[in-house]
Amino acid sequence: GEDVEQSLFLSVREGDSSVINCTYTDSSSTYLYWYKQEPGAGLQLLTYIFSNMDMKQDQRLTVLLNKKDKHLSLRIADTQTGDSAIYFCAETSRDTGRRALTFGSGTRLQVQP
Amino acid sequence: GAVVSQHPSWVICKSGTSVKIECRSLDFQATTMFWYRQFPKQSLMLMATSNEGSKATYEQGVEKDKFLINHASLTLSTLTVTSAHPEDSSFYICSAEGTSYGEQFFGPGTRLTVL
Numbered sequence: 001g002e003d004v005e006q007s008l009f010l011s012v013r014e015g016d017s018s019v020i021n022c023t024y025t026d027s028s029s030t031y032l033y034w035y036k037q038e039p040g041a042g043l044q045l046l047t048y049i050f051s052n053m054d055m056k057q058d059q060r061l062t063v064l065l066n067k068k069d070k071h072l073s074l075r076i077a078d079t080q081t082g083d084s085a086i087y088f089c090a091e092t093s094r095d096t097g098r099r100a101l102t103f104g105s106g107t108r109l110q111v112q113p
Numbered sequence: 114g115a116v117v118s119q120h121p122s123w124v125i126c127k128s129g130t131s132v133k134i135e136c137r138s139l140d141f142q143a144t145t146m147f148w149y150r151q152f153p154k155q156s157l158m159l160m161a162t163s164n165e166g167s168k169a170t171y172e173q174g175v176e177k178d179k180f181l182i183n184h185a186s187l188t189l190s191t192l193t194v195t196s197a198h199p200e201d202s203s204f205y206i207c208s209a210e211g212t213s214y215g216e217q218f219f220g221p222g223t224r225l226t227v228l
Contacts, residue, residue, distance in 0.1 A: 031215035042119075042206055042221035043157075088156065092215040099210060100147050101217060103156045 004104035006089055011110045018076040020107045022089030025070065033101065034063065034074045035088040043088065046074070076109075084111045115141050117209050119220035126197055127228055133193045134223045136207030142187035143209035147217065148180075151204040163190040197227040 005023045012018045024032065030051040035043040049056045049063045049072070056063045062075040076083055089104040116139040126132050136146055144165045149157040161182055162170040169182035179201075181193040194201055204224050208217040 033215075035219075040224070043219040045219075048215075094214060099145065099215070100159045100162060101157075101208075101215070102159075105156045 004089055004091055004102050006087075006104035006107045008105065009108050009110070011112060012079050014079060014081055014111055014113050016079055018074075018079045018083070018109055018111075020074045020076075020087050020089075020109065022072040022074075022104055023070055024072060024089070024091050030091055030093045030095075032063075032065065032072050033090040034061075035090060035103075037086045037088065037106070039085075046087075079109075079111050081111045081113055084109055115139075115209070115211060115218040117207065117218045117220040119205075119207055119223050121223060122221060123224040123226075125226045125228065128198050129196055131193055131195045132197055132225060133191055134205055134207075134225075136190045136192070136209070136220050138188045138209040138218070141209070141211070143190075143211075144187065145210040146184060146190040147208045147210070148182065148190075148192050149206045149208070151206060151222075153204075157206060160192075165190075194225065197225070199227045201225065202227045 003025045033048040034046045036046050037043050047058050047061050047063055049065055060077045064073045086106040086108050088106045090101040092101050118137045120135045146163040148160045150160050151157045159172050160175045163182045163184040165184045165187050171177045179195055184190040204222050206222040208219045
């Protein structure tokens with residue numbers, strides 16, 4: 001079945017770049033997502049990438065996909081204290097026909113002033 | 114953008130009572146909605162897929178008689194936790210499926226505390 005894994009915690013200083021990593025199970029038609037969850041709140045979609053892409057950039061966010069290693073990363077440039085949250089990687093695949101998302105365990109990003 | 118609401122945002126109930134949580138798509142129609150559960154400091158786990166006009170599809174290990182799902186219209190799905198117990202205390206999040214494959218819009222979540 002599908003499996004998504006993430007490191008649990010990342011601490012950076014304000015102004016530095018943050019890189020959050022994720023690994024996923026292989027599929028030829030996979031959609032991969034990054035969500036942000038602040039304490040006590042729901043999920044905010046940050047960005048997504050399809051498996052036929054290598055990179056996607058949106059303002060301070062850069063997503064890199066290494067299909068060979070089944071590795072996805074989210075880079076946040078110029079990290080701010082407001083970026084402190086839990087970041088979830090999630091996937092869904094056309095091949096399985098499963099439309100629900102499979103989430104990773106989440107990475108808690110702590111930004112120190 | 115597409116907006117999904119949940120009501121209530123939080124609820125505290127006594128053990129043995131039933132609690133109904135609503136999930137609404139406010140500005141679009143959703144044939145399919147999903148219900149997820151999130152325990153403290155854990156990830157989201159899919160509980161069931163809610164299909165308008167038909168029975169919900171439950172994930173393995175989720176009791177369908179305990180977590181009743183009704184998707185009676187294209188904008189509303191409800192989750193009823195029957196005979197709630199403290200171990201049911203969790204954060205319940207719904208999502209509504211968009212028109213593109215994999216597109217989901219999440220509600221803000223409902224925190225359930227069972228005393």
